[in-house]
Amino acid sequence: MAENLLDFDAEGLIAWFAQQGEKPFRARQVLRWIHHFGESDFSAMTDIAKSLREKLLLTATVSPPPTISDKLSDDGTRKFLFDVGNGNAVETVFIPEDDRGTLCISSQAGCALECAFCSTGRQGFNRNLTTAEIIGQLWQANRALGHAPASNNSGERIISNVVLMGMGEPLANFDNLVPALRLMLDDNAYGLSRRRVTVSTSGIVPAMDRLAAACPVALAVSLHAATDGLRDKLVPINRKYPLAELMAACQRYLVHAPRDFITFEYVMLDGVNDSDADARALLHLVQDVPCKFNLIPFNPFPASGFKRSPAERVRRFASILINGGIVTTTRKTRGVDIDAACGQLAGKVLDRSRRTSRSAEIDAGLAGASAGVELHL
Numbered sequence: 442m443a444e445n446l447l448d449f450d451a452e453g454l455i456a457w458f459a460q461q462g463e464k465p466f467r468a469r470q471v472l473r474w475i476h477h478f479g480e481s482d483f484s485a486m487t488d489i490a491k492s493l494r495e496k497l498l499l500t501a502t503v504s505p506p507p508t509i510s511d512k513l514s515d516d517g518t519r520k521f522l523f524d525v526g527n528g529n530a531v532e533t534v535f536i537p538e539d540d541r542g543t544l545c546i547s548s549q550a551g552c553a554l555e556c557a558f559c560s561t562g563r564q565g566f567n568r569n570l571t572t573a574e575i576i577g578q579l580w581q582a583n584r585a586l587g588h589a590p591a592s593n594n595s596g597e598r599i600i601s602n603v604v605l606m607g608m609g610e611p612l613a614n615f616d617n618l619v620p621a622l623r624l625m626l627d628d629n630a631y632g633l634s635r636r637r638v639t640v641s642t643s644g645i646v647p648a649m650d651r652l653a654a655a656c657p658v659a660l661a662v663s664l665h666a667a668t669d670g671l672r673d674k675l676v677p678i679n680r681k682y683p684l685a686e687l688m689a690a691c692q693r694y695l696v697h698a699p700r701d702f703i704t705f706e707y708v709m710l711d712g713v714n715d716s717d718a719d720a721r722a723l724l725h726l727v728q729d730v731p732c733k734f735n736l737i738p739f740n741p742f743p744a745s746g747f748k749r750s751p752a753e754r755v756r757r758f759a760s761i762l763i764n765g766g767i768v769t770t771t772r773k774t775r776g777v778d779i780d781a782a783c784g785q786l787a788g789k790v791l792d793r794s795r796r797t798s799r800s801a802e803i804d805a806g807l808a809g810a811s812a813g814v815e816l817h818l
Contacts, residue, residue, distance in 0.1 A: 443502040446475060447573035447580065450620035451627055461500065467493060469629055475503055476576075476630035479584050505577030506531070511585060521582060525550050525574055529567050531608050533578040535586065535600070543602040546578045548618060549609025554643050556663070557675050558708050560742040561608045569614040575621040579603060579631065603633060606641040606661070610678075612648035622656045635659065635699035641706065646682040646690045657697040661704040661735070662687065666714050667722035675714070684726060691730045701731055702768075708737045709750035709758065720761035733768040734759075 449457055451472055458468040467489065474486045481503035483494045506523035509530055513519050519535040531547040552559070553566035579600070586599045603625055605611040611618050618640070624630045625638050639659040642649060649660070666672035672679040679687075691703045705727065709715050723734070736759055739749040750758070755771055762769040 443500060445504045445571075445573045446471065446501050447503055447505060447577050448571060448620075450572075450623040451629065452623075453620060461496065463493065471497070472627070473629045476580065476624060476627070477632075479580060481505075504573065505580045506574050508581060508585070519585075521578070521585065523574075523578060523581065525570060527567070531570065531574070531578070533582060533607060535582055541601045542599050543604060544579060544582050544600045545604050545607050546575060547607030547609055548575060548605055548611040548614050552609045553613065554610050554676070554678050556643065556665075556677070558665070558710060558739060558745065558747050560745070563742075569617055570609070572617045572620045575614075575617060576624050579625065600631075601633075602637045602639070603631075604639045604641065604661070606639070610643055610645065611640050612642045612645045612652065615648050615651060619652075619656050622658060626656075626658075639704070643676050643678050644682050644687045644690075645678065646686050649690045649694055653694045653697040657694070657699060659700050659704070660691075660694055660698060661706055662691060664705040664707050664723075667719055667726050671714060675710075688726065688730055691732075695731060703730060703732045705732055705734050706737060707734055708739050709755050710739055711748040711750045711754070713747065715750040715754050715758055717757065717761060720758045721765075723762065724765040724767070727767070733770070734762055736769065736771045738772065 444457065446454060446457075451469065454468040454472055455465045458465065458471075470489055471483075471486065474480045474489075480486060483489075483497040483501070483503075486494060506525050509522040509524050511519065511521050517537045519537075521533045521535075522530050523533065525531055529550040531550055533547060534545040536543045536545065547570065549569055550567040551564050552562045555562045583600060605618070622638060622640070625633045626635060635658045637659075639661050640652065641661040641663060643663045652658075652660075663676060664672075665675050666679075667684075669679060669683045672684060682690075695701065695703065707714075707723075736755055738755065739747055741747070741749065759769045759771060
């Protein structure tokens with residue numbers, strides 16, 4: 442069976458080439474062709490020996506997840522739906538702005554963490570994505586946006602930032618995530634800086650520590666509540682790793698992080714977590730953690746049970762945080778007309794809900810993380 446070379450970072454590709462009797466520089470050449478130039482046809486890799494090209498045609502492939510749909514929003518947001526097999530699909534969203542182009546990537550088919558306000562969690566969980574399926578989203582988006590290498594003809598990057606904030610919990614797929622991150626940072630691949638690659642987590646503390654040691658990039662934490670009682674309901678993983686442990690993990694991560702702050706994501710839910718008292722409690726919670734807040738207007742979905750906080754309430758909430766000395770932004774709602782907004786990444790996928798056994802699966806996977814092995818949620 443042909444090996445999918447999208448599954449390898451530079452170190453992995455060098456090791457695979459060594460098994461084929463090839464030298465490390467050949468692996469680096471192929472890596473550059475695949476990721477920097479977006480080439481999938483080995484016969485087109487013209488500076489590689491013909492004999493190696495012929496060997497690769499027989500033993501290897503470059504196979505990103507196939508595109509099911511490609512939708513463009515009125516505001517320029519673009520949503521890709523990729524086929525990952527067995528009736529499952531994942532979504533990737535490109536958000537163009539004046540000073541950047543951000544690609545939001547998925548890490549799992551579905552999600553096991555069941556955050557109360559997220560439509561993706563309602564579909565249940567199927568499986569972790571492979572490294573090829575994670576980096577393949579970036580590979581496909583680069584091609585679809587009309588260029589092969591990491592920049593257009595003017596020298597400006599089209600995709601300048603990557604955020605792991607799509608479907609799934611990235612740190613619950615640690616061993617497939619890290620090679621993908623290393624490819625994003627590799628100068629022979631996508632050449633992004635650590636400051637421009639962000640992993641978002643709901644707070645899997647042991648995996649946060651592992652990421653700090655293995656591949657520290659920018660970190661965003663889905664916070665959404667200032668007390669354990671409320672966060673237990675909104676973000677159930679909090680029952681495993683409560684706020685005191687999470688804040689301590691954030692402080693440890695900052696020792697290695699490329700930025701000198703943690704970003705806290707906070708979805709604004711009317712009458713649930715948006716009071717003045719909630720804002721003041723947040724100030725107390727994060728007083729020892731250098732941070733910024735990104736307030737997210739809730740994007741409604743059927744039977745969610747939540748409503749979006751009014752705009753004036755969001756402004757009041759933000760002003761309390763700002764007056765408390767914390768940089769605070771409110772996320773623009775983008776791509777709503779194509780269901781590409783935050784929390785809407787459910788996709789046209791099969792409902793994999795297995796809620797009676799889910800908590801046991803999560804505990805088993807997290808125990809694996811504590812032991813330093815891959816999670817299989």
